[in-house]
Amino acid sequence: MIRPGSTLGILGGGQLGRMMAMAAADLGLRTHIYAPERNSPAFDVAAEHTVAAYEDEAALVRFAKAVDVVTYEFENVPAATAAILGAHAPLAPNAHALAVSQDRLMEKTFVAELGIATAPFAAVAGETDLVGALERIGRPAVLKTRRFGYDGKGQVMIRPDTDPAEAFAAIGRAPAILEGFVPFEREVSVVAARTAAGAFAAYDLCANEHRHHILATTRIPAGVSRGTEEAAFEIARSIAEALDYVGVLAVELFLLTGEDGERLVVNEIAPRVHNSGHWTLGGAVTSQFEQHVRAICGWPLGATGRLGRVEMQNLIGDDAHAWEQVLAEPGAHLHLYGKAEARPGRKMGHVTRVYPESD
Amino acid sequence: MIRPGSTLGILGGGQLGRMMAMAAADLGLRTHIYAPERNSPAFDVAAEHTVAAYEDEAALVRFAKAVDVVTYEFENVPAATAAILGAHAPLAPNAHALAVSQDRLMEKTFVAELGIATAPFAAVAGETDLVGALERIGRPAVLKTRRFGYDGKGQVMIRPDTDPAEAFAAIGRAPAILEGFVPFEREVSVVAARTAAGAFAAYDLCANEHRHHILATTRIPAGVSRGTEEAAFEIARSIAEALDYVGVLAVELFLLTGEDGERLVVNEIAPRVHNSGHWTLGGAVTSQFEQHVRAICGWPLGATGRLGRVEMQNLIGDDAHAWEQVLAEPGAHLHLYGKAEARPGRKMGHVTRVYPESD
Known part of the structure; x- marks a missing residue:
């Protein structure tokens, strides 16, 4: 168990890290923010900060050794980064949670295997997959990159008249997932x-x-x-x-x-x-x-x-x-x-x- | 008017400054804490901090010029400090409020002149004053230093059998105020x-x-x-x-x-x-x-x-x-x-x- 007076390390310097840092301070913890951008908003309310890339192994090790527990404010923490941090400090949530939520295909598969409803989905590694997937799932459907999508980025709607090849090009021909459109209320x-x-x-x-x-x-x-x-x-x-x-x-x-x-x-x-x-x-x-x-x-x-x-x-x-x-x-x-x-x-x-x- | 993104300067690095800094950050302000003690609790939640004495004129001027408004977490800010700060940045609350609340005699006089009830009081510059004041106010009474008292420090109760000279010695023979005891509920x-x-x-x-x-x-x-x-x-x-x-x-x-x-x-x-x-x-x-x-x-x-x-x-x-x-x-x-x-x-x-x- 972490005691007040310990240091919480937070990966990411945006508003989530900022509000987390203030909550931690209110409970008597010190915080150390790690982010690549100078002038990250969270730096202003943290005891310490490190400006370094998420791929900077030496900086990550120094950071992990300087804190008592590491957490993060965003799910796109690279697996290698999580592994380096986790070797030197407790990481919470764990690297598996990161891996699952970073990849829409892994995520949907994981949820479906728990017996929980998701939109119908299919893996799309290339254009051929997409055509087959569209036949199974039907239109309208949404084609999404497996990784690094947020706030609507990295996705395209496939309507009755959408050309699959164009849709695949629109998401940069990246490994993708096709999801059936859910007529949600x-x-x-x-x-x-x-x-x-x-x-x-x-x-x-x-x-x-x-x-x-x-x-x-x-x-x-x-x-x-x-x-x-x-x-x-x-x-x-x-x-x-x-x-x-x-x-x-x-x-x-x-x-x-x-x-x-x-x-x-x-x-x-x-x-x-x-x-x-x-x-x-x-x-x-x-x-x-x-x-x-x-x-x-x-x-x-x-x-x-x-x-x-x-x-x-x-x-x-x-x-x-x-x-x-x-x-x-x-x-x-x-x-x-x-x-x-x-x-x-x-x-x-x-x-x-x-x-x-x-x- | 101060706009979000501006910097709030806070004199004093204790818990009051710390909680003030977090409130300011939540409203989009940056904070700069000025305190003489290294490792002041408020530093951990502030964008900037200065470690310097309250008498360090150069540091005070630099601090005041670096912020958009100055406030403080304690009333014993020296008058000279307030004057230096006030010459380079808006100071709130103002220096007059500090002066009045720093000196128990000025404070009681100020309140009484507003027609608001206080304990009966008298100025005590020396032992002779104390004897006269005790005759007017009666016993029990409380002898307090005019300045720098807090949390019960710098005061002594004068009971029926208390020797005035000893009481005056107990508060270091400092300029004082005698206050009648108030039988408060x-x-x-x-x-x-x-x-x-x-x-x-x-x-x-x-x-x-x-x-x-x-x-x-x-x-x-x-x-x-x-x-x-x-x-x-x-x-x-x-x-x-x-x-x-x-x-x-x-x-x-x-x-x-x-x-x-x-x-x-x-x-x-x-x-x-x-x-x-x-x-x-x-x-x-x-x-x-x-x-x-x-x-x-x-x-x-x-x-x-x-x-x-x-x-x-x-x-x-x-x-x-x-x-x-x-x-x-x-x-x-x-x-x-x-x-x-x-x-x-x-x-x-x-x-x-x-x-x-x-x-």
């Missing part, structure tokens, strides 16, 4: 935590709205049946147990509604704190950032109760210029990430609004 | 904020319990009548207005109860965030640390509503060893200040517990 997510001792706790199901493939708003409660919410928790628990997971994870799900009621389909696993869990900062008894720190330190999980009906709104690009209005809004919680330039599509901050449950 | 405090534009907002009255002259517990609500609470707010507002105060301030009061009901007597003004306001972090919509940042940046004040019935318990010295038990307690919020050594009397952290209002 809504996107929801579970943010949950698991400890090495097997304790598990989930926050209430989140209803997410995206704009241009980027999360725009999260609302809690999600407005689903109690049974659906429990099913989502069980999905997250099965995944966390199968990965021997330690820390906070998010499972993104599609909610389908039909004559037979609500149904959930897993879209993606994020082995880290997640944007759809930002509402917990000020909207739940324990924030996801504190919960992650508790889990990776081997501490008891915190209470996940909600403080009311909650809405989280991302401030993307120029949205952040509205900071003064948000500050003037009674009870709105403004969080800004300290990024200098408000580029389009860049997550600059978020606002959390907590309302009485009955409103 | 309880100690309460108001934590409030004022902006340069004159906006004012107070948190609910806090009931404070001390152990060995150090704050042990704060409970909210304080259990006083509505009229008394409003009177306390008006006292804080009068003081803040008379000082042209900008930022969070705390007014410590004695609550007396007699045949004619409840009565308040001002004990002391703290021109800064205050230990009795720590409950607002997790217990109120806006924490006192965020409120202070909002006020000194010229931003609108945040909502001061309470999230329930709240208890704040200081973790002093060895109390901090109970961190594991606190983490295991559902809904308890643990805050540790990152101090290496748990010396007796040292504030190591605090716990906030929020209960439903009706319990």
Whole structure:
């Protein structure tokens, strides 16, 4: 078990690392951020930082030896990086969770093998595979690179009139997965935590709205049946147990509604704190950032109760210029990430609004 | 007005500066801590820090020029230090608030001149004054140094059999003030904020319990009548207005109860965030640390509503060893200040517990 006064190493210097570092400091931990970019937002709230590439073995070893536990804010940590770090310090979540969530094909296969519903999918190594896969899965379908996709990048929709060759070219002819289109009604997510001792706790199901493939708003409660919410928790628990997971994870799900009621389909696993869990900062008894720190330190999980009906709104690009209005809004919680330039599509901050449950 | 991305300079590197720095970062500000002690707890969450004496003019000028606004976490900032800083950057709260609250005689005189009740008091420059003052004020009384007293230091009780000369020697024969003993039932405090534009907002009255002259517990609500609470707010507002105060301030009061009901007597003004306001972090919509940042940046004040019935318990010295038990307690919020050594009397952290209002 990690004790207060120990040092938490965080790979990645963005807003997730930043909020994690503040949660760790509030619990008496020191933090050390490792990131390749100078002026990373998380550096401003950390005791130490290292600016180095994720491939810089010497820097990684020095970093791992200087801290008591290593975690990360993004799932695309290279396997070699994870292996180097893991040889010199405890790494949580573990390298297997990274490997599974980095590769859409491994991820879908892993989930399906747990008996949990996913979109129909097929591996696409080349154009020939794609034609066969389209015959089995049908159109519309989505062709996605196996690796390094996020926020809608590295994917293309295949409609009835789409030329498979062009679609494959559009994703750079990279190893891919074809996924059947899921006629979902809504996107929801579970943010949950698991400890090495097997304790598990989930926050209430989140209803997410995206704009241009980027999360725009999260609302809690999600407005689903109690049974659906429990099913989502069980999905997250099965995944966390199968990965021997330690820390906070998010499972993104599609909610389908039909004559037979609500149904959930897993879209993606994020082995880290997640944007759809930002509402917990000020909207739940324990924030996801504190919960992650508790889990990776081997501490008891915190209470996940909600403080009311909650809405989280991302401030993307120029949205952040509205900071003064948000500050003037009674009870709105403004969080800004300290990024200098408000580029389009860049997550600059978020606002959390907590309302009485009955409103 | 200060904009996000600006740098907040904080004089003092203890837990108050640390919590202030985190609140500032959450609002997109960078922070720069100035403190004489290496390894100051606040350095761990700040973008920049300067280790230098409060008398180091060159370092102070460099610091003030590097930031957009300067504030402080303790009232004993030397007047010369405040003057140097104020010449190169906006200083909030202002130097006058520091001067008044640094000197118990100036403070009591200032409060009394506002028509607000204080303990009976008299200036004591030497032993002769003390004898005369004791005749006017009577015994028991408390002899306090005018300057640099805190947590019970620099004061001595004068009982019926106390020798005045010995009492004066006990406080080092320093310029002093004699205060009549106030037979108070309880100690309460108001934590409030004022902006340069004159906006004012107070948190609910806090009931404070001390152990060995150090704050042990704060409970909210304080259990006083509505009229008394409003009177306390008006006292804080009068003081803040008379000082042209900008930022969070705390007014410590004695609550007396007699045949004619409840009565308040001002004990002391703290021109800064205050230990009795720590409950607002997790217990109120806006924490006192965020409120202070909002006020000194010229931003609108945040909502001061309470999230329930709240208890704040200081973790002093060895109390901090109970961190594991606190983490295991559902809904308890643990805050540790990152101090290496748990010396007796040292504030190591605090716990906030929020209960439903009706319990």
